[in-house]
Amino acid sequence: MNWNRRVWTWTVVLMIGIAIPAYATDDCEPCEEPEDPTLVSQGSDPCRPKAEGAEVENEPCKECDGAGGIQNKEDGASCKVNGKDGVCCDGVCYEVPGEGEDPCDWASSNQGKFSQAIQDEVWGDTNCFGYVVCINGDTTECVIREHIEGQNSDWTEEMINCVCVHELNHINAGANCPPCGYGVGTFPDAETKKQGECEAYKAQWECLDDIEPETELTRSAKNKYFEYMLNDLNCPVMPDPFN
Numbered sequence: 001m002n003w004n005r006r007v008w009t010w011t012v013v014l015m016i017g018i019a020i021p022a023y024a025t026d027d028c029e030p031c032e033e034p035e036d037p038t039l040v041s042q043g044s045d046p047c048r049p050k051a052e053g054a055e056v057e058n059e060p061c062k063e064c065d066g067a068g069g070i071q072n073k074e075d076g077a078s079c080k081v082n083g084k085d086g087v088c089c090d091g092v093c094y095e096v097p098g099e100g101e102d103p104c105d106w107a108s109s110n111q112g113k114f115s116q117a118i119q120d121e122v123w124g125d126t127n128c129f130g131y132v133v134c135i136n137g138d139t140t141e142c143v144i145r146e147h148i149e150g151q152n153s154d155w156t157e158e159m160i161n162c163v164c165v166h167e168l169n170h171i172n173a174g175a176n177c178p179p180c181g182y183g184v185g186t187f188p189d190a191e192t193k194k195q196g197e198c199e200a201y202k203a204q205w206e207c208l209d210d211i212e213p214e215t216e217l218t219r220s221a222k223n224k225y226f227e228y229m230l231n232d233l234n235c236p237v238m239p240d241p242f243n
């Protein structure tokens with residue numbers, strides 16, 4: 001092989017190397033060649049943009065919009081992320097709990113998906129008995145059994161359930177959740193937070209009050225929450241112990 005031939009060979013190889021990826025782009029635009037009327041009149045296919053809904057490489061939650069651009073897939077469309085089932089939200093694929101999997105259990109075993117602040121505030125704080133988990137805007141009330149049992153090993157299931165009632169009250173009051181990804185329910189400001197906690201503790205207190213028969217255990221839990229609401233939260237509306 002003489003020098004000229006070698007250069008020629010490598011030039012061809014290089015050109016093919018450039019041409020193949022250019023041709024195989026997964027974007028949504030028309031093909032590279034401009035629409036050639038002579039080719040079209042011979043029956044060749046004109047260069048049209050990819051159809052709406054055509055897949056975009058390495059973007060599980062994006063698709064062609066049919067006009068040469070890229071658009072987000074509909075929120076809620078299923079997708080795969082690292083081989084796991086996910087759901088699209090605002091063009092991003094988020095892993096979600098599997099079919100029938102409890103969102104609270106899922107969150108607890110996927111703590112790393114939540115911000116460090118949330119990890120510290122929820123699972124890292126043994127005084128945190130419950131929280132509202134947000135997964136792509138879906139809310140679920142959760143209790144942290146280990147934290148409750150760590151401080152109240154004698155609480156019954158019914159008493160633990162009253163923590164659930166507290167968190168459910170936050171959901172029904174419209175706890176703020178990020179629309180996409182992972183978070184916990186929050187309040188817009190300190191005043192709303194105080195008000196929200198007062199209402200949630202009132203619901204929890206009333207739940208404890210409904211447990212029959214009243215025991216020393218439920219009575220002392222109710223007293224503790226009553227004092228907390230009165231002295232720490234300064235709640236404007238207190239539960240009625242004689243109701």
Ligand SMILES: [Zn+2]
Pocket residue numbers: 166170196197200
């Ligand atoms: Zn609360």
